[in-house]
Amino acid sequence: MAGDRAQIDEIYRRYGDVVLRRARQIMGNDQDAREALQQLFMSLLSDPNQFTGRGSITSWLYSATTHLCLNAIRNSKTRLRLAEAQVSADRDVEPARADRIAQVRQLLALLPAELAEVVVYYYVDEMTQDEIAAVVGCSRRQVGYLIERAQDLVKEMVA
Amino acid sequence: MTVLLERTRAEGCLSDLRLDQLVRDELAGEATATARAHLAGCAICRDALARIEECRVQFSEGLAGVRVAPSVRPPRRRRAWIAAGGGLLAAAAALLLVGPLRIPTVPWRSKGQGHLHLYVARSNTVRPSASGDVVAPGDRLQFTYTLAQERFFALLERDGRGAVNVFFPDGASAALLSPGVNVSLPRSTILDDVLGEERLYGLFCQQAVTLQPLRDALSAGRVPSAPDCETEAFLLEKRRP
Numbered sequence: 403m404a405g406d407r408a409q410i411d412e413i414y415r416r417y418g419d420v421v422l423r424r425a426r427q428i429m430g431n432d433q434d435a436r437e438a439l440q441q442l443f444m445s446l447l448s449d450p451n452q453f454t455g456r457g458s459i460t461s462w463l464y465s466a467t468t469h470l471c472l473n474a475i476r477n478s479k480t481r482l483r484l485a486e487a488q489v490s491a492d493r494d495v496e497p498a499r500a501d502r503i504a505q506v507r508q509l510l511a512l513l514p515a516e517l518a519e520v521v522v523y524y525y526v527d528e529m530t531q532d533e534i535a536a537v538v539g540c541s542r543r544q545v546g547y548l549i550e551r552a553q554d555l556v557k558e559m560v561a
Numbered sequence: 562m563t564v565l566l567e568r569t570r571a572e573g574c575l576s577d578l579r580l581d582q583l584v585r586d587e588l589a590g591e592a593t594a595t596a597r598a599h600l601a602g603c604a605i606c607r608d609a610l611a612r613i614e615e616c617r618v619q620f621s622e623g624l625a626g627v628r629v630a631p632s633v634r635p636p637r638r639r640r641a642w643i644a645a646g647g648g649l650l651a652a653a654a655a656l657l658l659v660g661p662l663r664i665p666t667v668p669w670r671s672k673g674q675g676h677l678h679l680y681v682a683r684s685n686t687v688r689p690s691a692s693g694d695v696v697a698p699g700d701r702l703q704f705t706y707t708l709a710q711e712r713f714f715a716l717l718e719r720d721g722r723g724a725v726n727v728f729f730p731d732g733a734s735a736a737l738l739s740p741g742v743n744v745s746l747p748r749s750t751i752l753d754d755v756l757g758e759e760r761l762y763g764l765f766c767q768q769a770v771t772l773q774p775l776r777d778a779l780s781a782g783r784v785p786s787a788p789d790c791e792t793e794a795f796l797l798e799k800r801r802p
Binding site: 448 | 566567568569574576577578579581582585613616617619620678686687688691
C-alpha cells in the first residue's frame with residue numbers, strides 16, 4: 403500500500419466504520435472506541451507498511467482493531483474505566499447477544515492474549531474457524547485448539 | 562459457562578467479517594453468490610447485515626457533518642495559546658482539525674450535555690489522551706467537544722503549584738458553543754514547565770455562568786461547579802520526559 407495520506411484517508415472513509423463498530427463491541431463504550439479508531443489510523447499513517455497487501459484490508463483491520471482493543475483492555479486504567487463506563491456498544495448487536503458479549507468482554511482481560519483474540523473472533527464476530535485461521539495466520543486445527551483452551555479456562559474461572 | 566461462550570448464529574451463517582467483506586465487494590464471485598443466497602433465506606444474517614449497514618451510514622454521515630470550528634467569538638490571543646487552525650504539528654494538524662482523521666459521528670448518547678475529548682501533540686505525533694495520562698512540558702493539548710445542543714462552556718486548569726488558569730474562553734463568563742461532533746476548540750495550549758498534577762475541568766452549562774466563582778473554587782482545591790452545569794474532569798501527571 404502506498405503510504406500517502408490520501409490513500410489512508412480513503413481507507414478511513416471506506417473502512418472506518420468497521421473499526422469503530424468492532425472497537426465499540428470489544429471495548430463497550432463510544433469514547434474508548436473512538437480513541438481506538440484514532441489510534442489505529444494514526445499508527446497506519448506513521449507506518450503504512452503495516453498492511454502488506456496480503457489478504458483483504460478488512461481482514462487486516464479486524465486483526466489490528468482486535469489487538470489494539472485487547473491491549474487497552476489489559477491496561478489497568480482502561481479496565482477500571484470500562485468497568486465504570488455506561489455500556490453503549492451493545493446497541494450494535496441484537497439484544498440476545500448483548501449480555502453475552504458484555505460478559506465475554508470481562509473475560510478478555512483475564513485470558514492469555516492468543517486466547518482472547520480467538521474468543522473475540524469466534525464469539526463476538528462469530529467467525530468460522532477457517533476465517534479465524536486466515537486472519538490470525540495459523541492453521542484451522544490450531545484455532546480449534548485455542549478455542550478449546552479458552553473454553554476450559556473460562557470454565558475454570560467461573561467455577 | 563457454556564451459555565456464556567455460545568454462538569448465536571447457526572452453522573453456515575455469515576460472520577460479521579464475511580458480511581463486511583460482502584458489502585465492500587471483497588468476496589470472489591462465487592462467494593458473493595453463496596452469501597447472497599444465504600441472506601435470502603436467513604433472517605438472522607439479514608438483521609446482522611442491516612446493523613452493519615446502519616453503522617456504515619452513520620459513519621458516512623458523520624464524516625460529512627463534522628464541523629471544524631465552533632461558532633464562538635474569536636478570543637484574544639494569549640501567549641501560551643496557539644490558534645488551532647494554524648499551529649498544530651504538520652503531520653498531525655490535518656488529522657485533528659481538517660484532514661483525513663477527523664473523528665466521525667457516533668450515535669449521540671442522550672445522557673449528559675456534552676463531552677470533551679483531549680489530544681496531546683508531541684514532536685510528530687498526536688495521541689488521544691485521558692485521565693491518568695502522563696504529559697510533559699512542551700506538550701500541546703488540544704480539546705475537542707461533542708454537543709447535541711447549544712451549551713455555554715468554560716475550560717479551567719489548576720497546575721502543579723495550585724495556580725488556576727482559564728483556558729477557555731477569554732471573557733468573564735462561559736462562551737456559547739454550537740452543537741457538533743468532535744469540534745476543535747479554537748486554540749490549543751502548550752504546557753509550561755510546572756511539573757506535577759495537572760487538573761483540567763470543562764463545564765457545559767445551560768447559562769453563561771460567571772467564571773470568577775469557578776476560579777475561586779478551583780483555587781481552593783474544590784471541583785468547579787455551578788447549577789445547571791455538567792463538569793468533565795481530566796487529571797494528568799506532568800513530568801519531564
